[in-house]
Amino acid sequence: MGEFFIILISAVLVNNFVLARFLGICPFLGVSKKTDTALGMGMAVIFVMTLASIFTNLIHNLVLIPYHLEFLQIVTFILVIASLVQLVETVLRKLSPALYHALGIYLPLITTNCAILGLALLNVIKQYDLTRCIVFGLGAGLGFTLALLIMSGIRERLQFADVPKPLRGVPITLIVAGLLSMAFMGFSGLVKM
Amino acid sequence: MQSSTLLALIALGALGLLFSAGLAYASRKFAVEEDPRVIQILDVLAGANCGACGYPGCRAFAEAVVEGKAPISACTPGGTESTSKIAKIMEMEAEEGEYVPQVAVVRCRGGFKEARTLFQYYGLQDCAAAQLAAGGSKACAYGCLGLGSCVRVCPFEALTMGDNGLPLVDDKRCTGCGLCVSACPRGIIQLIPRSAQVYLACVSQERGKKVKAVCSVGCIGCGLCSKPKVTPSGAITMADSLPVIDYTKGAGELVVAVHKCPTNSFVDKIVHRPWVSIDTKCDGCGICKEICPVDAIEGEQSHQHKVITNKCIGCGICVPKCPLAAISIQGALGYTEER
Numbered sequence: 182m183g184e185f186f187i188i189l190i191s192a193v194l195v196n197n198f199v200l201a202r203f204l205g206i207c208p209f210l211g212v213s214k215k216t217d218t219a220l221g222m223g224m225a226v227i228f229v230m231t232l233a234s235i236f237t238n239l240i241h242n243l244v245l246i247p248y249h250l251e252f253l254q255i256v257t258f259i260l261v262i263a264s265l266v267q268l269v270e271t272v273l274r275k276l277s278p279a280l281y282h283a284l285g286i287y288l289p290l291i292t293t294n295c296a297i298l299g300l301a302l303l304n305v306i307k308q309y310d311l312t313r314c315i316v317f318g319l320g321a322g323l324g325f326t327l328a329l330l331i332m333s334g335i336r337e338r339l340q341f342a343d344v345p346k347p348l349r350g351v352p353i354t355l356i357v358a359g360l361l362s363m364a365f366m367g368f369s370g371l372v373k374m
Numbered sequence: 375m376q377s378s379t380l381l382a383l384i385a386l387g388a389l390g391l392l393f394s395a396g397l398a399y400a401s402r403k404f405a406v407e408e409d410p411r412v413i414q415i416l417d418v419l420a421g422a423n424c425g426a427c428g429y430p431g432c433r434a435f436a437e438a439v440v441e442g443k444a445p446i447s448a449c450t451p452g453g454t455e456s457t458s459k460i461a462k463i464m465e466m467e468a469e470e471g472e473y474v475p476q477v478a479v480v481r482c483r484g485g486f487k488e489a490r491t492l493f494q495y496y497g498l499q500d501c502a503a504a505q506l507a508a509g510g511s512k513a514c515a516y517g518c519l520g521l522g523s524c525v526r527v528c529p530f531e532a533l534t535m536g537d538n539g540l541p542l543v544d545d546k547r548c549t550g551c552g553l554c555v556s557a558c559p560r561g562i563i564q565l566i567p568r569s570a571q572v573y574l575a576c577v578s579q580e581r582g583k584k585v586k587a588v589c590s591v592g593c594i595g596c597g598l599c600s601k602p603k604v605t606p607s608g609a610i611t612m613a614d615s616l617p618v619i620d621y622t623k624g625a626g627e628l629v630v631a632v633h634k635c636p637t638n639s640f641v642d643k644i645v646h647r648p649w650v651s652i653d654t655k656c657d658g659c660g661i662c663k664e665i666c667p668v669d670a671i672e673g674e675q676s677h678q679h680k681v682i683t684n685k686c687i688g689c690g691i692c693v694p695k696c697p698l699a700a701i702s703i704q705g706a707l708g709y710t711e712e713r
Contacts, residue, residue: 253382
């Protein structure tokens with residue numbers, strides 16, 4: 182149990198996907214203008230990450246390893262993730278229109294996100310078993326959501342700040358992202374793995 | 375080496391086949407039937423996603439129409455054209471006359487020159503924010519703050535900020551969606567019928583001296599325009615200290631009101647009105663001379679009357695009154711720009 186907790190904390194804070202591993206920067210900058218949309222995106226990412234880590238783990242252990250096809254990792258994982266998201270979208274639309282509308286455009290958006298692929302590859306590198314994969318995927322999603330929420334909160338405040346003209350818009354966003362990343366470096370001693 | 379390549383091909387191909395079969399099955403099994411009318415309606419809407427209908431985007435509106443929740447005439451940018459097309463798709467009768475094309479007007483003329491300012495405002499360049507900061511920099515508590523919140527909210531670029539610090543409406547681009555109306559913290563912008571030519575450009579609830587002290591073009595609430603002498607049909611009535619225009623009544627009288635207003639608070643969208651002329655059919659009955667609100671007609675009884683052109687304001691009130699149809703308006707209405 183303790184190990185699961187450590188995996189979770191390390192994925193959320195210490196090795197935060199966005200702020201420490203620099204994965205998924207595109208949605209981090211793209212959909213962090215409003216807290217609402219950031220939350221929607223975050224939820225979709227948690228959802229997909231958890232599912233993706235389960236399925237990539239299964240495919241990796243049941244197909245790639247027995248046939249010594251580990252070099253096909255990347256392409257297989259992308260295939261798995263893309264199909265999975267598509268499937269989830271179709272099913273959700275039928276079974277839970279409310280959730281489908283809540284996740285909205287973000288679900289298909291994250292299909293080919295590098296954070297998801299990174300998660301799948303990290304699962305392999307770290308040689309996690311299925312349960313650890315799920316915990317790690319959940320933690321990664323939570324960490325992504327946390328980063329996105331913090332960023333969107335700051336950017337909402339930034340709207341009312343007196344930013345020097347040359348820095349308005351994207352430049353100040355990048356500076357904020359950098360500062361945020363440095364702040365998260367403070368967690369680096371939290372977990373020793 | 376050979377076998378691993380083959381194996382890779384087979385494995386990937388098999389996975390792809392498996393997934394696509396799964397997806398194909400899922401898309402059949404979990405197909406969601408959508409009313410084809412939603413797409414059809416979406417096609418005939420203005421497509422600006424402006425939200426004037428009260429729904430988040432055109433699609434949501436189209437869905438609401440199909441479900442029968444939204445009135446088919448709610449798309450203001452689309453206007454009557456959209457409404458009649460939706461009616462066709464929904465196989466409903468378009469209710470004629472329900473929709474009057476409207477256009478936004480800025481009901482304040484107090485720009486930099488006319489209206490006094492109390493202080494220099496350096497805060498966030500947004501009207502709502504300025505309103506919170508001691509009620510804005512304008513001395514008039516009702517006047518336009520001139521920070522352009524309405525200009526920014528307009529999805530059709532129909533509003534621009536004029537040199538005088540007041541927003542200008544481009545009638546051609548304005549669809550009457552009303553987003554600017556709700557964006558203005560002071561409620562200065564109003565939607566009026568597109569056919570209307572005159573509006574009162576002041577919303578100040580103050581009277582007389584208090585208005586004069588802060589603005590040279592503010593309505594002082596004297597009520598002259600509502601007098602029967604100016605508007606006999608009752609096109610203008612006083613509500614507290616502000617005149618209210620009823621656009622269903624005499625348009626010519628409104629032109630008179632524009633000219634009679636001592637503070638010049640009305641705006642006539644038609645900047646140059648042509649004057650009337652009296653032809654030789656005139657037998658000098660004197661009716662027109664009597665009813666002319668600006669005494670622009672002269673002439674002795676039983677002799678052909680004449681129009682004093684520099685006095686005539688082109689209101690056209692005399693034209694239908696002439697028993698011999700001897701009066702006509704010469705020339706076209708002169709708008710500020712081509713339409």
